[in-house]
Amino acid sequence: MGVYSLYSGISDRAEPCESLKANTVFATGLEGRRVLLSSEQLDAFREGADIEQETHRRGIRGAYFVCASLDVPSGDSEQWRIVADVEQSQAMVVAQRDWLRKEQDIEDAIAGSIDMCDDELARIMAAGDAFQVSAEEEVTTHHYANVLFNVLRGGIFDDQYHVSARDLSQTVRHFNRRVHARNSEFLEGLPDTLEFSQLVSMVRAQQDPQLERLCYEYLPITFGRRHGDPSRPWNRFAIQLKDESGARLLSYQGNWRDIFQNWEALTFSYPEYIESVIAKFVNASTMDGYNPYRITKKGIDWEVEDPEDPWSYIGYWGDHQIIYLLKLLELSEHFHPTRLSQLLRQPVFSYANIPYRIKSLEDLLQNPKDTVVYDHALAERIEERVADNGADGKLVHDRSGDVYRVTLLEKLLVPLLAKLGNLVIGGGIWMNTQRPEWNDANNALVGHGLSMVTLYYMRRYIRFLQQLIASQEETVELSREVSEWLGDTASALESVRPLLGNGTISPEQRFETLQELGLAASGYRETVYRQEGFSGKVKQSPDAIRKMLDDALVAIDHSIAVNRRIDGLYNAYNLLGLDADKAHVDTLYPMLEGQVAVLSSGAISARETCSLLDTLFESEIYRSDQHSFMLYPDRTLPGFFDKNRIAEQDVVAIPLLARMVAEGDDRVVSQDVEGNYRFSAEFRNSSDLDRRLDALASEYGEEIATARGDLFKLYEKVFNHRAFTGRSGAMFGFEGLGSIYWHMVSKLLLAIQENFFAARDSGADEETCSRLGSLYYAVRDGIGFNKTPAEYGAFPTDPYSHTPKHAGAQQPGMTGQVKEEVLTRFGELGVRVRDGAVHFEPGLLRAVEFSREARSFRYLDVNGDWQDIDLPAAALAFTWCQVPVVYQLDEKATPGLTLVFEYDGMEESRNLSLSESMSAELFQRSGRIRQINLTLRADHLLTN
């Protein structure tokens, strides 16, 4: 065994730095082998010289070579292994050495160890319903990859619905030591493992709403690791399964705007945790309606500005707020139709207290790119609270020093009000929190950009809220300041509503409404920032909320209507032009995400969906070489010599410039030998011009002050930075020019699937449904698993982040695609849940998925035992909540569904649905349902 270690850690500090770990390598096989620990004898070996076994080398880089002479008869083969491990402590190396000396059959032991690891991974995958059998093996393999990467991002629930009392108690203690202390008897008295449902009822009986709050958001997740692009230097990934003392560890960590995606797909297999995920989500949103940067098992995180780190920055990533919360809410409504209504009035939710302070509306209007202040004093107070009592110190507190609690309704209203506070009617939601609303590639739109994408999703969110509170009659309790904000917002929306007929409203009116809405939000923020919380609760009539939602919907529908382009596509982002008391809206080029969002909004009909998709296939967004869609059209950009050109008359018009050019001072503008005027090559943006002018002030005095305004105007005229969108405008990598961003394509796929089912549910004509089905598969055909490795430039069955113009797909697994496609796959199989009941409606499933041959399906049951099912010909199989579902296509048999129970036989039905109670058995992974068999006919399937 080669042992590679440093004599000491590598450090330049004046302190000792022991290095007590080693890397090890050993070999098996190759009788009479000699081992080299360095590459120093390689040249000799190449020249045929004899090799001497090396036993010790120092002061050089290590290596491990094995050398032996072999006679391999023709057709025969020889096998050997080289086994390496890293970061082994001395005790581990000694144990390894001991094992190598004593183990009788090392080969066998290694093979056994590999098998054990395979099995462990397979069990995790099985718990996420990764295994399926269909005639289209690339489809099921791709599904496995999607589940794998979804779990690798968001993690998986540890052990069915079992909760470890130890982890629960540690978690409560970590968040709130006082709550832990007063419930320590209860927590210590819990059995080592208990059912999650049991826990919820036991905790309720404790009548400690703070404990309840913590248990509602408790997520026993393991195997997760952080999200992020591995090519960025700050992203380091690790799956932590053990704590420092070697004990099993539950852990997760993810960017807020990523991890809830993965949990959405995950809860489809663990539906009982949906409301816990919702609680985790809303408990982490702020009083001003935004959210932290990162969610971890240990609590929330936010970005902190570090003047030494050019990548560091602060601000709120407003994207995903509305739609991802909504998707979770919808899931809950489908699986558990009564739970949200119960939580709506229950004050067991919290506010995150992030030390960001969004400036006043006046300031936002002044400089919409510099809007968020880091409140260092507050940050210090928060740190003290955390040190004093635990991670709950990062939440807003009430006057008694407890975590301030509000209802779910309040938590659902606040982010909506925050978005409405930035509503530019006919334009979109003004993005002014220093970070992009939606995708990174357009991050530079922040400040001047208006997000129609967010507005499209708000439509669906408002419709959902309307239905959720439709039957609420009694008054609800809201924080006083939220209620006032609601009132002010409502009155702004009410007053503009009559003006929203056909056609656009005037720029003056648009500004006035923006101002009214913005002042409502701005005043609210000022109050709650000053108080660092709320002044109390008031009663609120649900009618007022309903009225506000209705008026908001009108403004939104008006805005959607005017954002339909002549070609039938919809605007994704617009530019806001502020000019005294006018708010203008300028459009940008079309983008894929605008179409995805409008298709998800519920605003357009099934027929329009079809024609929009047809237009998309015809548009410049389509990339025929990949049969798929870019985020936006590729564009020709001005060449090196064409950019940065200033017209002579513009130079002459500014006396300072004229003088400087005449004097040959090229620190602002220079003239090249061909006579063209250009700004200094040192200026990256107008702030560099600003700094240069400051530096020149001592030489040019008053002239600088006189010219400054005109110079900035000229600079903007030359570069048009107001319309600068970010990477999407001038870069090629990542989501840059010509790139396909696969997450967006899979979002499109899901949106089409939603529209397909919506069309069927609403009784649309067969032709439209069939057309939507075809379009669904036309889009799906563009996704990697349908391609050859040469076409895709990567492993086709794996999901990837993006495909740049001139290279293969990049960054395996690093994509939200995995979440979308876990959901679309269940949709393809016709798995639907409504009002707590399961319905199998395989109207999007294609007959080609049914295998001609009999096959076998292996799955892991909820008790942790591997099982095999013999599938007949013309069948396919998958699991859901770890229960196997077998579809058989049989034109002669009577269609129907058979439930196979654990102990008491089976139950047959003509109906392809489960009762609510049977559905609950499935969702709760009770083990009562052992298998679900469906007999189908071709007319159940997609007809084309």
Add this chain to the structure above:
Amino acid sequence: MGVYSLYSGISDRAEPCESLKANTVFATGLEGRRVLLSSEQLDAFREGADIEQETHRRGIRGAYFVCASLDVPSGDSEQWRIVADVEQSQAMVVAQRDWLRKEQDIEDAIAGSIDMCDDELARIMAAGDAFQVSAEEEVTTHHYANVLFNVLRGGIFDDQYHVSARDLSQTVRHFNRRVHARNSEFLEGLPDTLEFSQLVSMVRAQQDPQLERLCYEYLPITFGRRHGDPSRPWNRFAIQLKDESGARLLSYQGNWRDIFQNWEALTFSYPEYIESVIAKFVNASTMDGYNPYRITKKGIDWEVEDPEDPWSYIGYWGDHQIIYLLKLLELSEHFHPTRLSQLLRQPVFSYANIPYRIKSLEDLLQNPKDTVVYDHALAERIEERVADNGADGKLVHDRSGDVYRVTLLEKLLVPLLAKLGNLVIGGGIWMNTQRPEWNDANNALVGHGLSMVTLYYMRRYIRFLQQLIASQEETVELSREVSEWLGDTASALESVRPLLGNGTISPEQRFETLQELGLAASGYRETVYRQEGFSGKVKQSPDAIRKMLDDALVAIDHSIAVNRRIDGLYNAYNLLGLDADKAHVDTLYPMLEGQVAVLSSGAISARETCSLLDTLFESEIYRSDQHSFMLYPDRTLPGFFDKNRIAEQDVVAIPLLARMVAEGDDRVVSQDVEGNYRFSAEFRNSSDLDRRLDALASEYGEEIATARGDLFKLYEKVFNHRAFTGRSGAMFGFEGLGSIYWHMVSKLLLAIQENFFAARDSGADEETCSRLGSLYYAVRDGIGFNKTPAEYGAFPTDPYSHTPKHAGAQQPGMTGQVKEEVLTRFGELGVRVRDGAVHFEPGLLRAVEFSREARSFRYLDVNGDWQDIDLPAAALAFTWCQVPVVYQLDEKATPGLTLVFEYDGMEESRNLSLSESMSAELFQRSGRIRQINLTLRADHLLTN
């Protein structure tokens, strides 16, 4: 021409980032060539396919290939060029394109441009006396390389002794706007260019001591760049020759402990600036006796701790302080015997005000590794002062707000007192300012280490001061606090002097003296820190200073005597052991720098020098494969399994450990399968143990507190971190184990040369002198230029930083070797200066350097004209202060010296010396002396 540009800068921030520069490539030659801008056709080309000219590519990495078909007749050749340039603005690219279109003979123009650059560099090199002709071409080429790298590090004086009034005025303004303002008339009235000597007298006439101070330290240096190891990520190098508006720029920047070395060698060719360099040096030292981190044209810099940067750290690099200042002082005494005495009483020097605060003696004794506090409030005040009035804000001010001025004598005393404040008699100078005293590789000695190296150099410094003030009779003015410190130090030294007979003193006495000296320094520091300056001046009798110096010399000589090892080598560093009221001294292994320092100290005789060097060649420090010396012996280190072993009885003796091991808790100690106990592999040093114990406190309660002390003792017993020296102890790269550090070898060379001349001067016997000469060349033989490229692993004539054990020499030019060898080379040529007069004493020169053939010597005269001299056979030539010196070996002729004058003929003399006035003409580069010819006989040269 290929133009390679980005469409936009690469940034993830939400702001535009223009990229307005391009890289360009063009080709000449190859008729009918086609050009490829990418590598995409390469595979096709390799397969013999036709290549299409590319004109535009985007979204990919660029490339530049030229393709043409050629028929080259046998023996004929074809030539072409590919010319590339980077970071060109649009105007530059347009100009380049225009030039390519219009230029008639591009080849010729390129050749002309290259010649011009060559000439420019040659002129800089000539000004540094880089050109020599000798029969040993490797010697003169190596000398050229040394001058080149010396200039590339420290820069060169811009234009003989000419000073640009513009740069001077800007410099004064940069440092002190008020001083500039009140002298603006004078500064603006200066001629554009003036002689430096003229400037000094004109400034004196202004009678503004602050202006005088600034002009004394003014250095018109150009072509310098910062020092540092290019493999460290924070080191970026640039030679700045123009400011942002393209105007000529004088600039230098260097680590304090590097740049003065280069200036020492540089002033040998520009002696009139020696005192300016001394002023720059002493003006930058602090009240507490240390120095800033970096010297730049813009002022001083210090390190600031950045919690995010693991490499950042603060502290005083105490090394080089004494010896480099002393070398400059000695130069001044040799060239200008009266100047230092004049400055001794002139209050035109300043103190740097670095916001570091060295802790009290009590604290130093408590934790000698954590001793320097960054005073943030002071740092802010300094920043404000700089903003208000200029870079002089970084200096100590008096009560009226002016820069506080003191005499040279005070500036020379303070660093000595600071070192004496840490004197451990018989041990060395205690290193307790968080940074190493001398070389980086031993940086971890800081805290427990004692530097004998510094003590050896202090001996020479004290001897110099004694001579410098020997004839001072009148009282001198010192700052009151310095005078008190001097008094306290003197009384401590006086009281210990009687005890310093033969043999060592007791640990108690050693501690008592350290405490007395340390308290004197500590009390002084406390006062001047509190006052942020001094309370006034007092008169000081020179006798008291002389008495203190005498007593200090006795303590030092005693310390040197007891640090002679049995083998005749001298200790370099020792370890301090503090134990209540005792100070123990433990020795370490021998190191090369101890021998270099003791050889430079003046403490040992010529004969002992010879035997010390003989011992060194026999010692483990000698590396026979490189015929040279490592910094310390290579050592066998404990293997991976041998380190970190704890005896069982030591585990059992600590109840907490016994319990943890029994319970299988391996967070502090674990037992491996073979039964060995080891500390956790996570512990890099005792602070990790400390943190782990803190973390365990909640579980183990009181047991932790009980065990803590014993655990740290056990940890130290296992790892012996007190004796940890740094890289020298366990690393192999840089100055690590087995490395030769060439700067130290060249220091040894210089030390031997000094001893050689000292022996001759003191009339030592011929045999000893000859033996020293042989030893000199024996050491010189180990230096690269005597080796083959294979032996050296690098270009032999270039100087390199170090040669690790298992690789060739590393880091060309990045070595102080260049400075030592510029000086040794002039010594080899016998160039000596005493009492302001030049003496040619080529007693170390070897006859082999005289060429057998007649040759030609090209040099640049002080007027900037290239000149050629025809050298006869048996001659060699070099320049000094840009005046050519020709040695001719002629056994038949009468030895003598001929001065060739510019206008009025020549002057012959039998004496191989110049008069003081002729020496001054040479030093001042007046042009009066056109050439110096010497006729020598073999008995002038080294006889062996």
